[in-house]
Amino acid sequence: MLRITAGKFATAMRGTVGTTASRVAAVRCVHGSEESAEEFDKRYEKYFAREGIDGWEVRKGMNDLLGMDLVPSPKVIESGLRACRRVNDIALAIRWLEGCKDKCGDQKATLYPYLLEKITPTLKELGVPTVEELGYDKPELALKSVFDI
Amino acid sequence: MLRSLGVRLPGAAGTALKLATAQTKASSSSAMMMMMIRRGAHNSQYDATRLMGGEREVVGYGINGSPIYIDCADFPFPAIRYGEVSPESCALREKEQGDWKKLSIEEKRSLYRHSFCQTYAEFQHFTPEWKLVIGVALWAVAIGILGSIIYSIRLDRLTPETFDEDRRQAQLRRMIHLQVQPITGLSSKWNYETNKWK
Numbered sequence: 001m002l003r004i005t006a007g008k009f010a011t012a013m014r015g016t017v018g019t020t021a022s023r024v025a026a027v028r029c030v031h032g033s034e035e036s037a038e039e040f041d042k043r044y045e046k047y048f049a050r051e052g053i054d055g056w057e058v059r060k061g062m063n064d065l066l067g068m069d070l071v072p073s074p075k076v077i078e079s080g081l082r083a084c085r086r087v088n089d090i091a092l093a094i095r096w097l098e099g100c101k102d103k104c105g106d107q108k109a110t111l112y113p114y115l116l117e118k119i120t121p122t123l124k125e126l127g128v129p130t131v132e133e134l135g136y137d138k139p140e141l142a143l144k145s146v147f148d149i
Numbered sequence: 150m151l152r153s154l155g156v157r158l159p160g161a162a163g164t165a166l167k168l169a170t171a172q173t174k175a176s177s178s179s180a181m182m183m184m185m186i187r188r189g190a191h192n193s194q195y196d197a198t199r200l201m202g203g204e205r206e207v208v209g210y211g212i213n214g215s216p217i218y219i220d221c222a223d224f225p226f227p228a229i230r231y232g233e234v235s236p237e238s239c240a241l242r243e244k245e246q247g248d249w250k251k252l253s254i255e256e257k258r259s260l261y262r263h264s265f266c267q268t269y270a271e272f273q274h275f276t277p278e279w280k281l282v283i284g285v286a287l288w289a290v291a292i293g294i295l296g297s298i299i300y301s302i303r304l305d306r307l308t309p310e311t312f313d314e315d316r317r318q319a320q321l322r323r324m325i326h327l328q329v330q331p332i333t334g335l336s337s338k339w340n341y342e343t344n345k346w347k
Contacts, residue, residue: 063209095225099225
């Protein structure tokens with residue numbers, strides 16, 4: 001009885017959980033290709049430059065990029081800013097700049113001026129103010145403690 | 150009785166009127182509450198979190214799909230705008246559709262504050278909270294040390310009578326009589342002929 005049941009169970013499961021040779025090959029193939037930095041930048045430039053991109057996708061891309069262990073390259077930042085322009089959201093653009101500045105980490109003194117120099121033409125073209133122009137490089141407002149409300 | 154009725158009736162009518170006007174005013178919110186009660190369990194579009202978001206525009210997926218606002222550097226773009234939709238914000242958003250160079254810096258700031266609560270500089274501002282943390286930790290350590298000191302002082306008086314020297318000697322003698330661990334242990338070191346330690 002057990003043998004018959006086990007046999008039937010095995011046949012039923014074969015299609016769902018069994019690993020076939022082609023699947024293993026597919027997984028290995030994914031592991032094998034490594035994306036270069038240029039390809040990565042191109043991918044995100046293309047992502048932000050896509051026609052008909054909406055706010056959800058822009059936010060998704062930016063959240064992903066700012067969650068990674070990297071500083072977005074100037075081209076990607078510009079592409080992101082243009083995406084913000086297309087979805088008509090200047091707050092998003094300012095936050096994106098802030099996030100990119102934050103990603104410079106302890107290298108802010110060297111990396112941030114370089115980024116700013118590269119993206120200044122785009123900022124001028126779109127009319128996006130820098131973090132410093134807005135005065136957002138220093139804390140402006142303080143929040144009331146939740147325990148005092 | 151009549152007088153009291155006479156006094157009461159207009160008052161009652163007044164409260165009824167007030168209630169009616171209040172109902173018309175609160176009709177939108179009560180309708181929302183009804184929707185929450187009726188459909189909350191089945192339709193995520195009308196769940197309680199969504200209702201707490203009020204009139205705020207949902208602009209992204211957010212952290213886990215819930216329309217929650219949070220300022221966090223790991224995840225800088227929350228699912229909803231911070232500010233509720235108002236006529237002023239709508240007017241500004243209309244203006245935003247045009248050329249951004251025509252917006253003044255104040256307008257840009259208020260657009261930013263409409264979308265986000267705190268800037269990076271604000272939510273990453275260093276707070277003196279570490280003093281409280283270290284203070285509480287040191288207090289905990291001090292109380293622990295104090296407790297252990299008091300306990301060690303009281304320990305002499307707390308030991309049971311079996312800890313007395315003569316009782317321990319008796320215990321040892323009994324163990325030797327019982328030949329405890331005769332190969333390598335206690336009894337192997339005792340010479341039973343001479344009744345002395347080897």
